[in-house]
Amino acid sequence: MNGKKVVLITGTATGIGKACAIMFARKGYCVGMLDINEVEGQKTEQEIRAEGGEAVFIACDVAVEAMVSAAVEQVATQYGGVDVLINNAGIVLVRPFDEIEWADFMRVVNVNLGGTFLLCKYVLPLMKAKNSGSIVNMASVSGHVGQTEHVVYGATKGAILSLTRALAWEVSKWNIRVNSVSPGSVDTPMLRSDITLEANRTMKSFDEVKKVREAEQAFNRWADPMEIAEAVYFLASDAASFITGTDLLVDCGWVAK
DSSP: OOSOOEEEEESOSSHHHHHHHHHHHHTTOEEEEEESOHHHHHHHHHHHHHTTOEEEEEEOOTTOHHHHHHHHHHHHHHHTSOSEEEEOOOOOOOSOGGGOOHHHHHHHHIIIIIHHHHHHHHHHHHHHHHTOEEEEEEOOGGGTSOOTTOHHHHHHHHHHHHHHHHHHHHTGGGTEEEEEEEEOOBOSHHHHHHHHHHHHHHTOOHHHHHHHHHTTSTTSSOBOHHHHHHHHHHHHSGGGTTOOSOEEEESTTTTTO
16 A cells, blocks of 8 residues: 555564565565464564564464465555565474374475465465566475475475476466475574474484584574575565576575585
Protein backbone atom coordinates (compact mmCIF):
# COMPACT_ATOMS: atom_id res chain seq x y z
CA MET A 1 0.00 0.00 0.00
CA ASN A 2 2.95 2.35 0.66
CA GLY A 3 4.93 1.54 -2.50
CA LYS A 4 7.42 -0.73 -0.79
CA LYS A 5 8.02 -4.26 -1.98
CA VAL A 6 6.61 -7.00 0.23
CA VAL A 7 8.38 -10.18 1.33
CA LEU A 8 6.78 -13.09 3.16
CA ILE A 9 9.25 -15.25 5.12
CA THR A 10 8.59 -18.43 7.09
CA GLY A 11 10.53 -19.59 10.13
CA THR A 12 11.51 -16.09 11.24
CA ALA A 13 11.75 -16.57 15.00
CA THR A 14 15.42 -17.55 14.98
CA GLY A 15 18.34 -18.51 12.77
CA ILE A 16 18.34 -18.03 9.01
CA GLY A 17 14.72 -16.88 8.85
CA LYS A 18 15.31 -14.15 11.42
CA ALA A 19 18.43 -13.02 9.56
CA CYS A 20 16.45 -12.89 6.31
CA ALA A 21 13.69 -10.84 7.93
CA ILE A 22 16.20 -8.31 9.25
CA MET A 23 18.05 -8.24 5.92
CA PHE A 24 14.95 -7.55 3.82
CA ALA A 25 13.68 -4.94 6.29
CA ARG A 26 17.00 -3.11 6.04
CA LYS A 27 16.65 -3.21 2.25
CA GLY A 28 13.33 -1.38 2.52
CA TYR A 29 10.84 -4.25 2.26
CA CYS A 30 7.65 -4.65 4.24
CA VAL A 31 8.20 -8.00 5.96
CA GLY A 32 5.52 -10.57 6.72
CA MET A 33 6.89 -13.16 9.15
CA LEU A 34 5.50 -16.59 10.00
CA ASP A 35 6.60 -18.99 12.75
CA ILE A 36 5.12 -21.24 15.43
CA ASN A 37 7.41 -19.67 18.06
CA GLU A 38 5.34 -16.63 19.05
CA VAL A 39 7.68 -15.29 21.73
CA GLU A 40 10.79 -15.19 19.55
CA GLY A 41 8.80 -14.25 16.46
CA GLN A 42 7.44 -11.17 18.15
CA LYS A 43 10.95 -10.28 19.30
CA THR A 44 12.10 -10.34 15.68
CA GLU A 45 9.25 -8.00 14.74
CA GLN A 46 10.18 -5.65 17.58
CA GLU A 47 13.85 -5.63 16.54
CA ILE A 48 12.90 -4.68 12.98
CA ARG A 49 10.52 -1.95 14.13
CA ALA A 50 13.18 -0.60 16.51
CA GLU A 51 15.41 -0.09 13.44
CA GLY A 52 12.61 1.77 11.66
CA GLY A 53 11.53 -1.17 9.50
CA GLU A 54 8.02 -2.32 8.62
CA ALA A 55 7.10 -5.84 9.74
CA VAL A 56 4.25 -7.98 11.02
CA PHE A 57 4.58 -11.31 12.80
CA ILE A 58 1.86 -13.94 12.45
CA ALA A 59 1.83 -17.17 14.45
CA CYS A 60 1.50 -19.95 11.89
CA ASP A 61 2.26 -23.65 11.52
CA VAL A 62 3.22 -23.96 7.85
CA ALA A 63 1.94 -27.55 7.81
CA VAL A 64 -1.63 -26.41 8.54
CA GLU A 65 -3.40 -25.25 5.37
CA ALA A 66 -6.01 -23.05 7.07
CA MET A 67 -3.31 -21.16 9.01
CA VAL A 68 -1.21 -20.65 5.88
CA SER A 69 -4.18 -19.42 3.85
CA ALA A 70 -5.20 -16.95 6.58
CA ALA A 71 -1.64 -15.69 7.09
CA VAL A 72 -1.05 -15.06 3.38
CA GLU A 73 -4.37 -13.23 3.16
CA GLN A 74 -3.47 -11.08 6.18
CA VAL A 75 -0.09 -10.06 4.75
CA ALA A 76 -1.55 -9.39 1.30
CA THR A 77 -4.36 -7.29 2.75
CA GLN A 78 -2.08 -5.31 5.03
CA TYR A 79 0.65 -4.61 2.49
CA GLY A 80 -1.11 -4.94 -0.86
CA GLY A 81 0.30 -8.23 -2.12
CA VAL A 82 3.45 -10.35 -1.93
CA ASP A 83 6.43 -9.72 -4.21
CA VAL A 84 8.88 -12.19 -2.69
CA LEU A 85 8.33 -15.49 -0.85
CA ILE A 86 11.08 -17.10 1.24
CA ASN A 87 10.20 -20.67 2.25
CA ASN A 88 12.61 -21.10 5.14
CA ALA A 89 10.64 -22.91 7.87
CA GLY A 90 11.93 -26.39 8.54
CA ILE A 91 12.67 -29.00 11.16
CA VAL A 92 15.44 -31.57 11.38
CA LEU A 93 15.30 -35.18 12.53
CA VAL A 94 18.62 -36.71 13.60
CA ARG A 95 18.05 -40.41 14.22
CA PRO A 96 19.12 -43.81 12.89
CA PHE A 97 16.79 -44.78 10.05
CA ASP A 98 15.36 -47.89 11.70
CA GLU A 99 14.44 -45.91 14.82
CA ILE A 100 12.27 -43.39 12.96
CA GLU A 101 8.55 -43.64 13.68
CA TRP A 102 5.95 -42.94 11.00
CA ALA A 103 4.67 -39.91 12.91
CA ASP A 104 8.20 -38.46 13.00
CA PHE A 105 8.60 -39.06 9.26
CA MET A 106 5.30 -37.38 8.44
CA ARG A 107 5.98 -34.32 10.62
CA VAL A 108 9.31 -33.64 8.87
CA VAL A 109 7.74 -34.13 5.43
CA ASN A 110 4.67 -32.04 6.28
CA VAL A 111 6.70 -29.10 7.59
CA ASN A 112 9.68 -29.09 5.21
CA LEU A 113 8.01 -30.12 1.97
CA GLY A 114 4.35 -29.55 2.80
CA GLY A 115 4.97 -26.07 4.16
CA THR A 116 6.85 -25.09 1.01
CA PHE A 117 3.99 -26.45 -1.10
CA LEU A 118 1.29 -24.63 0.87
CA LEU A 119 3.02 -21.24 0.86
CA CYS A 120 3.64 -21.49 -2.88
CA LYS A 121 0.03 -22.57 -3.45
CA TYR A 122 -1.43 -19.52 -1.71
CA VAL A 123 1.17 -16.90 -2.72
CA LEU A 124 1.42 -17.74 -6.42
CA PRO A 125 -2.06 -16.38 -7.33
CA LEU A 126 -0.97 -13.01 -5.92
CA MET A 127 2.22 -13.05 -7.98
CA LYS A 128 0.40 -14.17 -11.12
CA ALA A 129 -1.99 -11.24 -10.73
CA LYS A 130 1.03 -8.89 -10.77
CA ASN A 131 2.78 -10.85 -13.53
CA SER A 132 5.95 -10.88 -11.44
CA GLY A 133 7.47 -12.39 -8.34
CA SER A 134 10.38 -14.25 -6.83
CA ILE A 135 10.39 -17.37 -4.66
CA VAL A 136 13.42 -18.69 -2.78
CA ASN A 137 13.09 -22.13 -1.19
CA MET A 138 15.42 -23.33 1.55
CA ALA A 139 17.07 -26.57 0.51
CA SER A 140 20.24 -27.87 2.19
CA VAL A 141 23.59 -29.48 1.61
CA SER A 142 21.72 -32.54 2.93
CA GLY A 143 19.85 -32.64 -0.38
CA HIS A 144 23.18 -33.03 -2.20
CA VAL A 145 25.23 -35.39 -0.04
CA GLY A 146 24.46 -38.45 2.05
CA GLN A 147 24.40 -37.74 5.78
CA THR A 148 23.96 -40.56 8.24
CA GLU A 149 20.99 -40.18 10.58
CA HIS A 150 19.62 -37.40 8.36
CA VAL A 151 17.80 -39.61 5.84
CA VAL A 152 14.31 -38.10 6.13
CA TYR A 153 15.58 -34.52 6.43
CA GLY A 154 17.80 -35.01 3.37
CA ALA A 155 14.91 -36.57 1.46
CA THR A 156 12.71 -33.51 2.04
CA LYS A 157 15.48 -31.19 0.94
CA GLY A 158 16.08 -33.25 -2.19
CA ALA A 159 12.37 -32.96 -2.91
CA ILE A 160 12.56 -29.19 -2.52
CA LEU A 161 15.35 -29.09 -5.12
CA SER A 162 13.12 -30.95 -7.57
CA LEU A 163 10.06 -28.85 -6.72
CA THR A 164 12.08 -25.69 -7.34
CA ARG A 165 13.23 -26.78 -10.80
CA ALA A 166 9.78 -27.90 -11.98
CA LEU A 167 7.89 -24.95 -10.51
CA ALA A 168 10.34 -22.49 -12.09
CA TRP A 169 9.29 -23.68 -15.53
CA GLU A 170 5.61 -23.86 -14.67
CA VAL A 171 5.35 -20.22 -13.54
CA SER A 172 7.86 -18.66 -15.95
CA LYS A 173 5.07 -17.39 -18.23
CA TRP A 174 4.08 -15.00 -15.42
CA ASN A 175 7.68 -13.73 -15.02
CA ILE A 176 7.96 -15.44 -11.65
CA ARG A 177 11.38 -16.77 -10.70
CA VAL A 178 11.84 -19.79 -8.41
CA ASN A 179 15.23 -20.69 -6.94
CA SER A 180 16.66 -22.41 -3.89
CA VAL A 181 19.58 -22.01 -1.50
CA SER A 182 21.48 -24.94 -0.02
CA PRO A 183 23.35 -23.91 3.12
CA GLY A 184 26.05 -25.97 4.78
CA SER A 185 26.29 -25.83 8.56
CA VAL A 186 24.94 -22.55 9.94
CA ASP A 187 25.23 -21.43 13.56
CA THR A 188 21.56 -21.59 14.50
CA PRO A 189 19.63 -22.91 17.51
CA MET A 190 18.49 -25.84 15.33
CA LEU A 191 22.06 -26.89 14.51
CA ARG A 192 23.20 -26.48 18.12
CA SER A 193 20.33 -28.72 19.21
CA ASP A 194 21.39 -31.21 16.54
CA ILE A 195 24.98 -31.21 17.87
CA THR A 196 23.78 -31.61 21.47
CA LEU A 197 21.74 -34.69 20.52
CA GLU A 198 24.69 -36.18 18.66
CA ALA A 199 27.05 -35.47 21.56
CA ASN A 200 24.72 -37.12 24.05
CA ARG A 201 24.22 -40.16 21.84
CA THR A 202 27.95 -40.66 21.13
CA MET A 203 29.05 -39.72 24.66
CA LYS A 204 31.32 -36.99 23.31
CA SER A 205 31.48 -33.35 24.34
CA PHE A 206 29.55 -30.68 22.45
CA ASP A 207 32.84 -29.05 21.41
CA GLU A 208 34.26 -32.33 20.08
CA VAL A 209 31.25 -32.89 17.83
CA LYS A 210 31.16 -29.23 16.83
CA LYS A 211 34.80 -29.38 15.70
CA VAL A 212 34.10 -32.41 13.48
CA ARG A 213 31.05 -30.75 11.94
CA GLU A 214 32.93 -27.48 11.38
CA ALA A 215 35.58 -29.39 9.42
CA GLU A 216 32.96 -30.25 6.79
CA GLN A 217 33.36 -26.63 5.64
CA ALA A 218 36.55 -25.57 3.84
CA PHE A 219 37.08 -22.68 6.25
CA ASN A 220 36.59 -24.92 9.31
CA ARG A 221 33.76 -22.83 10.67
CA TRP A 222 30.00 -22.56 10.57
CA ALA A 223 28.25 -19.84 8.62
CA ASP A 224 26.68 -16.88 10.34
CA PRO A 225 22.94 -16.74 9.50
CA MET A 226 23.48 -13.36 7.85
CA GLU A 227 25.83 -14.98 5.33
CA ILE A 228 22.95 -17.16 4.17
CA ALA A 229 20.55 -14.20 4.22
CA GLU A 230 22.87 -12.36 1.82
CA ALA A 231 22.59 -15.21 -0.69
CA VAL A 232 18.81 -15.42 -0.26
CA TYR A 233 18.46 -11.68 -0.82
CA PHE A 234 20.58 -11.84 -3.97
CA LEU A 235 18.42 -14.59 -5.51
CA ALA A 236 15.23 -12.77 -4.55
CA SER A 237 16.39 -9.42 -5.91
CA ASP A 238 16.45 -7.94 -9.40
CA ALA A 239 20.22 -8.54 -9.41
CA ALA A 240 19.31 -12.18 -10.16
CA SER A 241 16.74 -11.30 -12.82
CA PHE A 242 18.01 -13.96 -15.28
CA ILE A 243 18.30 -16.73 -12.70
CA THR A 244 15.49 -19.25 -12.22
CA GLY A 245 15.30 -22.98 -11.52
CA THR A 246 18.72 -22.82 -9.89
CA ASP A 247 20.11 -23.96 -6.54
CA LEU A 248 22.81 -21.85 -4.95
CA LEU A 249 25.15 -23.82 -2.71
CA VAL A 250 26.27 -21.72 0.26
CA ASP A 251 28.19 -24.57 1.85
CA CYS A 252 31.81 -23.36 1.96
CA GLY A 253 32.92 -26.02 -0.50
CA TRP A 254 31.32 -29.04 1.23
CA VAL A 255 29.80 -30.52 -1.94
CA ALA A 256 32.89 -29.62 -4.00
CA LYS A 257 35.14 -31.84 -1.91
